[in-house]
Amino acid sequence: MTTQTQVARTAPPATGQRRLIGALVGTNAAAYISTAVPLNLLLVTHLTGIAGPGATSAFSLVTGIGGLAGLVANPLGGRISDRTAARFGRRRTWIFTAGLGAAILLMVMGWTTAVWQVALGWALITALVGFQLAASSALAADQVAPERRGTASGVVAFVALAGPVVGFAVVSAVPAVSWLQWLVVGVLSAAGVLMTCVLVRDPQHRTPVDEPRLSLAIILRSYWVSPRKYPAFGWAWAVRFLITAAWASNSYLAFVFTQRFAVPTADVPGKIFLLTLIAIACVAVTAWLTGWLSDKLRRQKPFVLAGGLVLAAGLVVVALSPSIPVVYAGAAIMSLGYGTFLATDFALCLRMLPDPESAGKDFAVLNIAAILPVAAVPFVAPALLAVGGFATLFGGLAVLGVAGALSVARLPDIGQEGDPRFAAMNRSE
Template identity: 30%
Template sequence: MTDVRPPHQIVAVDGEPASRPRVGRLLALLLPATAAMYALFNGISAVILPVQVEAVDPASKVGNLALLTTLAAVASMVAIPAGGAISDRTRSRFGRRTPWIAAAAVVSAVACILMGLADNLPGLIATTVILWFAANFYSGAITAILPDRIPEDRRGVASAVIGMGTPIGIVVGVQVASRAGQLTAYAVIALVLLVTTALLLFGAKEGSARDLPAPVRNRGRAGVPFRSFFAAFTVRDFRLAFLSRFLLFASYFVVNGYLFYTLQDHIGTGNVPGGDVAAAVSTLLTLSIVVWVLAANVAGWIADKVDRRKLFVGVSALGVAASMTIPLAMPTWTGMLVYAACLGASIGTYFAIDLAVMSLVLPDAGSEGRDLGILQVATGLPQLLAGAVGGAVISWFGGYPALFVFGSLCAVASGVLMLRIRCIR
């Protein structure tokens, strides 16, 4: 059920329209909560879980990690829309989102601790599915705060502020995961999620939802709304944008999802500083994120000045492809450092302009939220499927070099598709 109030009459806790200071405080508290969520996803998937999987069965680590990430993907694909849809229909004195955000944070924290204690494959499977479902349910509910409580004239700034949660969360999560022991890392990640969630929910309280109109039940034919929901795919440029985005993120997440094992088995544990693979992963991701943020700030400004957004996004995708050839030509620690810096510059440029490009291919002004949400699937789905796809590529096509070839080809295809879009420059 969509909130029927006009966007500039968003109600605050006291029943009055939300003021700008309230929005500022909400954004200031949303950023750390969002960063904590991404710290959980990336710290666990990039560092802690691969170590646990290897400890359980070293000989089957690639296949087992692929199994776990596939199951996590299934749980996530159900949880993300469920978090938004169920909270949409909630009518409590604490609001629509707050009860579910709080519950999901608590379940996620408990699941983190249980996952840290798991020492066999069935235990890892159960706790991974529970954690990924709860954390993605949290994601679906917390993301809905943006249209609920941010006026339209401030949503651009809000998106930029909240978007910074991704790189911050990656850096924090990977640093914690690589510097602390297994159970300690899980406990710290759980505690940070609980604390930042509590600060958000108590520091920027949501108004009561009891007076909102009751959720409307759809009594029409099921097939008609289903087809209309995906009507944007009938437009050529929208399809190209979706496919381009899907392939770019498939390239990025499939390769990075196996970064730990790539360093361990392709580069060699003895060839990374101190023989510490977890610390090496942290170093590479941190380097990549720092360059990412710097490139994003510069590229966005230049693209606006020259009005060539499509060109910048297409070329940045080709830059990702070129970056992934570096570990093939230089399978050394130095080569991986160069790869991380070049990848960060390319993906940072892409992120700086991608959302602007996506907003320009939306075919229906009355359904922009829906269609942007569909384009977000092209970001989330590759991330969820990355483990299974990467495991298949490694197993079927000759190991880790094939992973970089796969990533490079996907990025090239992404760039070519982006450059074929007609409605933007």
Template identity: 30%
Template structure:
């Protein structure tokens, strides 16, 4: 027999209440909430935290490290730089998912992410100061490895802050903020590296201070929930092995997102990693190449700023991420045509404009797109750490690929090969189904 409730009785279904972020929002909400107050402060510092990392990487990878490596053995500079950067990138690639996994399980009064962000920044700063005094290839390689591992311990938990605390409806804006930090950091770092190229030890020390200030400000002004009372899943040794594997069959969108990021960034980095050497030997500037870098940096910065500022908010308004990501990869490929067919400063400037527009557009939506293909919300740090391998792996692959191409073929061959890779990255985004 069924019992019909009396008309005066109320039947209520229990609806789970979403856990709000420290800023007072539901991270899974698709509503475009106003970005004001604490959420706006988080937006600003999200960009600043990226700026600190990439200002260092831009200066070190583009100028300071190549000059250090060249001073050891000018005749073997390309091969030696490829080895040093590849070793560092592989170390960073391994560190990211592990740092993400450990931060997922961290319980502290400062939350899950802040302890790892600040610790990674301190380790990176110390390693940079020591790296500035290295004169041998082994010492340079070992310290650069420590710098890359430390920066990835910082950056992986920082990336998890977006799915942890930012509503889906405004993640394009946050992705643009992080992208601006990357772009201003890389291009500004190139210029700063050129200015400080005469005193590399001073340059490394300045960058160390910048990293600590960026990480400390992010953690201090955007405190997370005290999570010491939350249950902590047991951590078994097998979890470390599983950290690096996400089944493409079970999570195809995750796999396509990984592949798209990997190929797009590899296509871009194949030439930019060797920018100094391209200017010296392909464009023919010789010793004047360092003086040309600030001009290229300014041109690239202006174009990337335009596309980043437009791309992220535009994707929020359209409710679409994929068209912007695809167009970005194609723009990078188009930019590579110019220095290939026109090996002059004009060709390099055209490349800086078009590739800058593409790179900025990609970074404006990349983080937002990939936070929406994560298999679960409980292990954001781990999954983003795996996805961030697609950021660090190109830093390992691109110098190795570029060094091989230059050794076997020529500097001119870098550009068509990078074009093919960038186009493949754009096309890899298309099969993603969970994101429009």
């Protein structure tokens, strides 16, 4: 371990912890408003107006392409932020430029008139949000104190659903005009980005003199951390991927209303908003309590395990739902589980990072596990729907949730890193 790495691990955070938590709230709220509100509402209604009966296929195409764009952009953003030496800060620079760029594109999405235009715009937005989230996650790795990681993880989990609630509430309060709704989402996103940039202190990064210049080979290595050399990191990646794949079914709840229960398109926003309120109430209970308990008990694995299993149970309820109230119940169970998972997953992943000097790149590789399902599930969903409808789609993804929950058994918990019962934190090549 280099002296520089040792200093990085012991240097005090540049931002006070309360200000830092506020900054993480701002950037994560902006990112989740930018993505969740369009995924769960605006893209559905906008593509229904453009593509009519082909809206489901168009939605899968648009979100699949967008997910791939985010998949490519996130690790690249992490690598670039690790090496950014701007005076504005290596993390804050990209939170500002990428986050504000995504907000501006959201403001003009309402004027798109063809599926290809929507696909292009959404791909650019998700790519920019990928850069923003890479810098945001690295900011947490840089500055959140170890004893506050559970609390910070709970805050991020809460914001993941609380941010979109604000977006849904404001969008529902304005006239149902497509360009105006997209504009509102863009403005809210920009506000969160600016809030973060005001609160956070991000000193200028001094690039080591022996650091090689950024090359194509180095960029390509941004997308890989060896699971053989860092097995705990690999298992953390698998847990996040499988459980997030189960949660990705959430984007299809609007289609459950329109296609299984014949809800008119005009009534869908109200039902999605109610679902979101239910979700935020559930996450409010789980995220804050679970994050605090994780720090208090110095345990993370039991919460991740419970969260994945409860999420899978909610998916089964939705898969078999005979009525809309049962869909609400299933969505509530899903949210309880996902909130419990999120409240500790972020802290657990921070502990699995191999090197603080490459935190942006390494955490971005972990973020692939959260982005890839968004791209993969829309491509797989049409086949599952063709085989057995929504029951097969939600039931199949529930199996992935269970697999992810059980995979956490391969990870060391806090204080167990040297225990031979678990995968070592790292191995020599």
